[in-house]
Amino acid sequence: MIDQAAKNLNALFRLAAHGDQRAEHELFVNLGARFRVFVKRRLWAQDDWEDVVQDALATVSLKYKEVEPVERFTGWAYQVLKNKLMNYIQSKSRRGEIVVRMPEYADPMALDDTEQAVKRQLLKCLKQIWQVNVRYARILNLHYQGYSTAEVCRRLALRSEVYYSVLARARNKLRQCLEQGGVGT
């Protein structure tokens, strides 16, 4: 039985390489989840993420059994993704398309049920944080609106050396709220 601890990708790879189909399935599910996180940070459009992720997973699935020794699997898989990302960005740039940019007016995001639930909780938490600590609310808002560090510090009268610790605390507050269903003090 594949338990939580065995979702270590290298362990799954070992099993999959020896013909364990269930392990192979788990391997690609978990790898795909990580790839999506990495790709979302770099690309804007939802359609583009999946293109890159699927392309990378396809390459991994074709060639993973040739990878040796086993400890190199995660490093190798990551390199595959990097190459795919680079190719993708370069090809879009050649066509003059903007790939990595914050949209001013985006279409409503197509969200599944889980993401909708997170969104509801997120709105609730943002409001609660505003109530509990306006400073945290402001720094989160400014940061995620895309303001530069210098601009955020100017607006909040913060020294740059404390900016990151305040933002980290605010982010932690948001994380606690999302996990616990309420703002923890």
Added chain:
Amino acid sequence: MNQPDRAQFERLLHAYELGTLSPAQEEEFELLLLEYPEFFAEVEKLETATHLMRNDPEIREHLAEVMETLREDEQLSAGSPSAQPLWKRLWFAYAAAAAVILLLVLVDWRLEFHPSSEVIAAENRVAVMYFTDLTDPQAEQQWGEIATHLIITDLSESKYMQVVSEQRIEDILASSGDETRRKVDREKALEVARASDARWLVMGEILLAQPTFAIASQLIDVPSGELTASLEVYGQPGQDIFSLVDELSTKIKTGLSLPAIAREEVDASVADVTTHSPDAYRYFLAGKSLYDKFYYADAWDKLQLAVKLDSTFAIAYFYLHRLSDPEALPHALHYMGRASQRDQVSIRMGEAVSRGDYRRAIAELERAIQRFPDYKEFYLQLGTYYRVLGNYERSIHYYKTAIAMDRLYKNAYNGLAYAYDYAGQDTLALRTVDDLVAVAPDEANSWDSKGDIYAAQGRIAGAMAAYQKALTIKPDFYASTFSWGLLQLRQDNDTLAAKIFQSQADQRNIFARHWLRTLEALVLQVRGEYRAALEMLEQAIHVDSTEAVMAGFPRYPSEMRQKLLAQARIYNELGDRESTVGAAQKVLELLGPEAGNLRNRGFYLSVVQLLAANGDAVPSRRQIDNWRDQDGTQLKIDELNRHLTGVMAFVAGDWAAAIANLSDALQKWFDVYSVCLLAQAYLETGEPHRAIEWLEQALLNRAREHRSKICFYQPKIYFLLGKAYHEAGDTAQAQAYFERFLKVWEHADAGFKAVEQARAYLAQMTLKQ
């Protein structure tokens, strides 16, 4: 790759999340995420949320709105930028500077600059956390609660300190999901202090309780989180907690860096501004807490115990006054010098309101919020009093301000819902009352208010369901019972209404029992059983009066007026002029100077209409003219006069004048009795369609303040509609309304002409068919 320790990972995680890692560092971190599933799980938690915050338009719109609100706040506090051109601004500046220089040269000033007390206070903002009672883990004696409130009260007396209100602390903790403020460690306490913009934090413990008290306290500098002072006070055997709190407060103030001028302030003993009795204080705190939940009957009991133990407890009397104890306000005023400065504001405000001087109450409160800016109850009161004055815009503004201070402030949601309702903003009223229910779903009042809003908008089924829900939460919540019963009466379900009212027969609250008797008699009136109703009212007046005296109230409690008014109405319908005038004048006597109170104007109209209908309008006219001078407001005075003129014209048979005055008055001030007279005047002048319009409007009227009156006149409205439709030639509608009238009046007293006429009309219509 070696697994980093937790702290290392957290640092890297934050940096990764914030996008502050270099490409190489980011790559290394992402490899960690591939290697270690537990690390990836951490990232995944916030991944969706982060992505939403960066990309979802709705979230980004919310963030932008928040920023806009914060920007507006900043602009408001900083003042609007001048629109004048630079040279003009500079010219004034030069002129002002020249004037100052001239003054300095010509006059020998020794200029001393002192920051104002407000500035000092704002710089010395203190948050006091709940003091844990180490001697009583179950907090049965509530020494921790008592000490905390007393310290807050004592420190608040100083002009040079701002103390975060108990409410604000509780609100911050509640919004962070902390159900109890009794187990707050230092980290949490500092978070709360920072959230409330406090400069100082005071925490502490009760080390010893009776017979000898000892309290330990820590004074903490909030920005640095450093302990500034550890303070301990040990009482002598028999020394009470009040004097110990005085000692502790003095030490706390010494520990703060207050300027010399602050130390010259007179420091009254906290017992002198609250009570000398710990038990009385304990009851007061319990009573206030129950009051805030609208559990008035229970609050009443606790507060009565408080004043029994301390007959000079001013603020306890004030809360009793709020619970309609007619004797309480004079006591509160008499002992006002024994209340804290914040409580004195409440008492002065209460006194102004009792005289109907809402403008003075508002002025008092608008001054008070400068000194006590986070005492949300003042904003709530401002919302309420502006609503009474009919200034719904200001009312809504203050309610919303209170809600902005506390997103869970149910009383403010409650008031705001009604304000929207009165302002005719139905959708917002519904939305707000739904917010109220969401905020306080387990409180009966939330559902009661929802019932009221739904009822006002004609959503009868929803209203009834809401009232019933309130009663499942609190079966003795009589407001909901009575509202539900009145709604049933409006639906012609008099038998069910009677049963509903009877369910409160064991009501503990004396005022609820008085109200219940009035409503039981109303059921008989609605049925046309006037003789039985008069007997019941007479008996009820006697019982109310005896009960009141035994409970230590004046002989004629306020609900007595409703019963006497009901008698006057019945006598008027029976054509007994002398008895009508007698009962109505008795009501005015009981009203006394409160007749001029803005809140009583609807009631006053009901009384003087009956006097005017029976030829006794002159004294009322004089009285109304007096008010015009007294309260300086025209609010409803002209309309009152128009109603009375209309009634008098009707009685004199001057239909045109009756129609002109009543229809004009009704545009601004709806009243069902005036509608009945107007309809009859239209029938006299052969305009049945106009009569129908007004009568149908009356049937649709759902305003809360008209409920009992409409119930009384509803059968008459059915009868008049029957007549009007008959004259308009609409036989079907005429028949329907006559049948409805006769159904409700199935067991009415014998001899009513209306019953005979209705039967005759129906017989006629049946023959024709």
